[in-house]
Amino acid sequence: MSCEILKDRIQKVLFSADVLHARIRELGREIARDYGTAHTAKARPPILVCVLHGAMIFMSDLMREIPIELEYDFICVSSYQDGTSPGAVRLIKDLDRPIEGRDVLIVEDIIDTGYTLHYLKRTLAARNPASLNFCTLIDKVIRREIPVDIDYVGFVLNQDEFIVGYGMDYAELYRNLPYIGVLKEDYL
Numbered sequence: 001m002s003c004e005i006l007k008d009r010i011q012k013v014l015f016s017a018d019v020l021h022a023r024i025r026e027l028g029r030e031i032a033r034d035y036g037t038a039h040t041a042k043a044r045p046p047i048l049v050c051v052l053h054g055a056m057i058f059m060s061d062l063m064r065e066i067p068i069e070l071e072y073d074f075i076c077v078s079s080y081q082d083g084t085s086p087g088a089v090r091l092i093k094d095l096d097r098p099i100e101g102r103d104v105l106i107v108e109d110i111i112d113t114g115y116t117l118h119y120l121k122r123t124l125a126a127r128n129p130a131s132l133n134f135c136t137l138i139d140k141v142i143r144r145e146i147p148v149d150i151d152y153v154g155f156v157l158n159q160d161e162f163i164v165g166y167g168m169d170y171a172e173l174y175r176n177l178p179y180i181g182v183l184k185e186d187y188l
């Protein structure tokens, strides 16, 4: 299936590849400035944590715009979809390495209700990192159900539209689109 076929399923592009990359470059500079000079565990580089699966593409572009020493790791969480426990999140894959005493930056593609971030904050803060911060490409504030603090935000989205692309999926498809768009209703 080529990207041209996928493109026909998109009703509008919200963030083009160029717009995404320009903003990610800015975010990378900001993060490099903050962690390169002021991070708390100076002896060791910060650890970027990619929240699988959606954040993979964002994180791989973002870290190449952060020209300082860094390490990275992966975590995978999932929300329960059965409707019986709204807001409940479970751990699918944990980090490979300890984070105690380390500066940790969690990288997300999108913050929606806020429950995932809330879970990650509670779970990872208990491991006593030196610092724990959050970065998201998209902050979908209109869907927030629990207040969360986000340290680095690519774009704020005030519309409640179902977006796909650049790592974000519908039924696991469309993650490989190089931009973020809204799916036509026929394909939802």
Ligand code: PRP
Pocket: 051, 052, 053, 054, 055, 077, 078, 079, 108, 109, 110, 111, 112, 113, 114, 115, 116, 117, 168, 169
């Ligand atoms: C998305 C996104 C966040 C989460 C945010 O993941 O990557 O992890 O939803 O939603 P919340 O703020 O309502 O908790 P998703 O569950 O779609 O899985 P994926 O990353 O594998 O696509």
